[in-house]
Amino acid sequence: MVKTAMIGFGGIAQSHKNAHLQFEAEGREKLVAVCDIDPEQVKRRIKINLEDAPEVCGGHFNVYTDYEEMLRSEDVDLVDICVPSFLHAKIATEMLERGYNVLSEKPMALNSADCETMLAAYEKAKKNGKYLMIGQCLHFYPEYEYLKACIGDGRFGKVTSAVFQRLSGIPMWSWQNWYWDYEKAGGVITDMQIHDLDMARWLFGEPEWVECRASSKYTKFDNSHVTLGYDFPVTCLGDWTLRGVKFNMSFRFGFEKASVILDGGKLTVYPADGSAAYEPDYRHPHTGIAGEVGYLLDLIENGGENVKNTPVSAYNTIRLVEAIRESAENGGRRVVPTFVDEN
Known part of the structure; x- marks a missing residue:
């Protein structure tokens, strides 16, 4: 034990x-x-x-x-x-x-x-x-594992687009208010949006370039719109300026033969042929942090x-975050991230 x-x-x-x-x-x-x-x-x-x-x-x-x-x-x-x-x-x-x-x-x-x-x-x-x-x-959340399986076996064809979204109220609950200190938290990009950036890497591999437009309403870079350089549109939206809004994570994936959408905690497949939408069988007992x-x-x-x-994958996600923060610091200028070999 x-x-x-x-x-x-x-x-x-x-x-x-x-x-x-x-x-x-x-x-x-x-x-x-x-x-x-x-x-x-x-x-x-x-x-x-x-x-x-x-x-x-x-x-x-x-x-x-x-x-x-x-x-x-x-x-x-x-x-x-x-x-x-x-x-x-x-x-x-x-x-x-x-x-x-x-x-x-x-x-x-x-x-x-x-x-x-x-x-x-x-x-x-x-x-x-x-x-x-x-x-x-998120590697252990069944909704994202389902996406990984769909991409892996090609059941809906190729991915044509992806949008990740992560929203939250203002983080006012932290010890000594450390979330509000960019040097201690890294803003919404490093704290919250990092989950979706990590998922993009896990699902699609390494992006060729990044662009980030970020604003600073209450704290530095507390709203961030990221575009990742793949062969199809991939966008990550992160916002923790929404006073009174409960935390919400969602995604919208376009495939050649279907759309797969997570919204309000519910995963739904919308077939491109117009047949009835359905909730796939994807749940298992140990999910998320328990998984x-x-x-x-x-x-x-x-x-x-x-x-x-792997730890090296988490390291590469930080390298991606650094490139995105560099883009944000420079008004959304395109930045080419570098990664290390994970093998």
Whole structure:
């Protein structure tokens, strides 16, 4: 059984926690501890008193406010990192160097140089059978896996167009308001739109060029329109300026023989021959972050190679993000990104 500890217990960490507890219920994992620097946040999230930390939360896991103390006190196989983006690279690299398996939230880092430092630590850890996975969780969402299958087997012919859209209210919920600091979050491009940019790479390969027009209403680059250079139109829209709007992700894919649309959480196929639209059979029990965690648990338990969501792929996504930010800084000028070989 894999023993897991979490560093960071804010918003996205709750989805990670739920995934870990799901696999704990299945007898595959034990969430032994969580840590967050802000005791008030932990109180809000799990409603316990931390005066005598660590304490047992609901019989499930111990709670700490110092991850050094947590790691000294607990027997841990996997460290799940859900801290603010500007801390991902530092903590993930440290955990790899200390001999842990690591799951780290996206983005891998805020720049490619920090990614390279993390990858160097991973190459050493890998020799001892350790794994690193970055939380590009759309690889495990069934809607996007369905798209991957459609492209792979050609059931609807070739892709003719693709539009990704990701919308949110203003991110005012972060610890010390770090989302509003471009140097700590990277704007909507690096924090939110990165999911769709990563998906474009996963589905279509590397784009030849990028163009980005971005605006700054409340924070730097909080609205972004990206065009990616493929043989057909591919657009990614990201906006977190929409006060009062609940988070929404959607896509519209045109194929030669059908359109495939995700809207309002529902996936629908619209055949080009005019026959009735339908919802395909695409769901499975472990989706999104749970699918990501389950895949990593399989690797830790059984060995093998991570072929679905590799650290080098996450690094190349950051290289793409850097090219897009360069385009945005220059009023939408076309930029040619560079990538490293993933083989």
